[in-house]
Amino acid sequence: MKDVVFYDFVRGPLLKFALFVFFAGISYRFFRVVFLGLPADYAKPKGNPYLMAVKKIIIKPTMGWTFNEIFSRRAINFIGGFLFHLGFLGLTFFVPAHALLWKEIIGISLPVMPSLIVDILTYSALGSLIALTLHRALNPVLKLLTGKDEYFANLLVALILFTGLLANKWAGGGLYIWLLSMHMLLADLLILYIPFSRLSHFVYYFLSVGFMGWNAGKRGVSF
Amino acid sequence: MHSLYEIFKRNGYTRRDFLRYVALLVSAVGFPPSFLPNAVKALESKPKPVVIWLEFQDCAGCSESFIRSTSLLPADVLLDYLSLEYHETLMAPSGLQAEEAKREAIERYKGEYILIVEGSVSPKYKGVYCTIGGKSNEEILKEASKHARLIIAVGSCACWGGIPHAEPNPTGAMPISEILKDKKVVHIPGCPPIGDVMVATIVGFVMTGREPALDNLGRPKTFYGQTIHDRCYRRPFYNAGKFASSFEDEGAKKGYCLYKLGCKGPITRNACATVRWNGGLSFPIQSGHPCFGCSEPDFWDRSFLYSPLSVVEGGFGWKKVLAGIAVGSALGLGSAYINKKLRGVK
Numbered sequence: 001m002k003d004v005v006f007y008d009f010v011r012g013p014l015l016k017f018a019l020f021v022f023f024a025g026i027s028y029r030f031f032r033v034v035f036l037g038l039p040a041d042y043a044k045p046k047g048n049p050y051l052m053a054v055k056k057i058i059i060k061p062t063m064g065w066t067f068n069e070i071f072s073r074r075a076i077n078f079i080g081g082f083l084f085h086l087g088f089l090g091l092t093f094f095v096p097a098h099a100l101l102w103k104e105i106i107g108i109s110l111p112v113m114p115s116l117i118v119d120i121l122t123y124s125a126l127g128s129l130i131a132l133t134l135h136r137a138l139n140p141v142l143k144l145l146t147g148k149d150e151y152f153a154n155l156l157v158a159l160i161l162f163t164g165l166l167a168n169k170w171a172g173g174g175l176y177i178w179l180l181s182m183h184m185l186l187a188d189l190l191i192l193y194i195p196f197s198r199l200s201h202f203v204y205y206f207l208s209v210g211f212m213g214w215n216a217g218k219r220g221v222s223f
Numbered sequence: 224m225h226s227l228y229e230i231f232k233r234n235g236y237t238r239r240d241f242l243r244y245v246a247l248l249v250s251a252v253g254f255p256p257s258f259l260p261n262a263v264k265a266l267e268s269k270p271k272p273v274v275i276w277l278e279f280q281d282c283a284g285c286s287e288s289f290i291r292s293t294s295l296l297p298a299d300v301l302l303d304y305l306s307l308e309y310h311e312t313l314m315a316p317s318g319l320q321a322e323e324a325k326r327e328a329i330e331r332y333k334g335e336y337i338l339i340v341e342g343s344v345s346p347k348y349k350g351v352y353c354t355i356g357g358k359s360n361e362e363i364l365k366e367a368s369k370h371a372r373l374i375i376a377v378g379s380c381a382c383w384g385g386i387p388h389a390e391p392n393p394t395g396a397m398p399i400s401e402i403l404k405d406k407k408v409v410h411i412p413g414c415p416p417i418g419d420v421m422v423a424t425i426v427g428f429v430m431t432g433r434e435p436a437l438d439n440l441g442r443p444k445t446f447y448g449q450t451i452h453d454r455c456y457r458r459p460f461y462n463a464g465k466f467a468s469s470f471e472d473e474g475a476k477k478g479y480c481l482y483k484l485g486c487k488g489p490i491t492r493n494a495c496a497t498v499r500w501n502g503g504l505s506f507p508i509q510s511g512h513p514c515f516g517c518s519e520p521d522f523w524d525r526s527f528l529y530s531p532l533s534v535v536e537g538g539f540g541w542k543k544v545l546a547g548i549a550v551g552s553a554l555g556l557g558s559a560y561i562n563k564k565l566r567g568v569k
Contacts, residue, residue: 002439002440002520003439004490004519004520004521005520007490008525008536011533011535011536012535012536012537015535015539016535016537016539016543019535019539019543019544019547020543020546020547020550021547022547023543023544023547023548023551024547024548024550024551024554025551026551027547027548027549027550027551027552027555028550028551028552028554028555028558029551029555030551030555031551031552031555031556031559032554032555032556032558032559033555034555034559035555035556035559035560036559036562036563096461096464096466096482096483097482097531097532097533098533100483100531100533100534101533101534101535103534104534104535104538104539104540105535105539105540105544106541106544107540107541112464112466113464114462114463114464114465115461115462115463115464116462173448173449173450173453173492174438174439174444174447174448174449174450174492176450176452176453176489176490177450177490177492180489180490
């Protein structure tokens, strides 16, 4: 197969299909959960459930912010998790090529980063992802909570970061188009995979944390 | 048949000039400096190459580019050295005399000549769209290729079908390699290709006696082994995230990267950024226009000449996002409803 044919396929029909499935899949799961609702509860709320839901969503990420928690007890989770999310989200939106893609999809012009920042974010995200994966595999408690889904997702994201890094840094000669196509193919797979995996936590996180806050508000307890 | 050295001498050049040009050729073809003595010996002794140049569905732009190749050989030496036995645009004879000259050349230099083909072939309706002297282009190509020592397709039309091959392709244009399936064809694509690349490929063949190392699309690796992006002088602006957003803005005036304006440099393999055009003067990006990837297959039909490389081909947009959300929501609602019914929840 000619590399340009493959390149046109992954950036054209496959990407369009993946994006459609992504938006449809995320909406399907979100609205399914919302429409299923909760069993009827006739008890009068003891607090303000909706206020507590919003409060929980806002302050949850900062709840463990103590020196010991961040730098000692759960250092890998906190520092690795922070660097990974910062890198991955920053790269997803603000790499010049990606920003132009987002402009095409959602119509909003995003600012772009110079290559130096892109490189720093990629190295930190990739390093953090490796550390977090090893931590998952070695920590006795996390090991029990981790399934094939997590390992596959981590591998997929790591490959995307790595091929993206090469696409930005590598003067790979004639093979460059295969590399770029591979980066986009893996990204297409990730877009397809997100709605049906735990990677969809970027939407459902807010739903579940909000529910916990709502529940606490209903019972009139703090969290 | 004169050698290159003899032609240099005849045109009043010194041996020092000859050696300087051979050194240039050796480096252009990508050989190490240690190859220089062999190259000098070959070009002193080997007779000049015989070239038969066929034109089919083309614009003669590749011929124009070829005769303006002046970086590697001086113009007076170039046209003297490459013995163009048949070239419809450049040769003096016409009509039956020209056809006779071609037949004679094929006969006389059997197994020795280099066949260069410019333009796509149109075998549709027995080649009615392109006939010369009553013969279809397919017939002429097969006849001339039979005894050729080396076959070179120059230009995107001969290599990939080019603009005649673009949708809806009324003449059924196709690359010559589809007709000559059992023969090896060296591709020198571009619209047009760089003249110096054509000359270097031919002279490289004379020096070594074998065809150059080719990539998976049959292009010489020396000239098509790297992307324009890798060698672009505007690459530092790409790295710094500085882009021209229109042809008139401040970024364009400052010479920033043309990625946003649709530059195809990152996916285009050619030597424009290094060899450049018109004696090394400039190339499209240097003149302020994005590369549109003319040396890659079907560049014309890929319909993204002026859109950035990373955007979805054909666009996506809000409507499709909303359509996806609508489909997903409807499925979610339906699924939740059925689920509730099955569980008997009111």
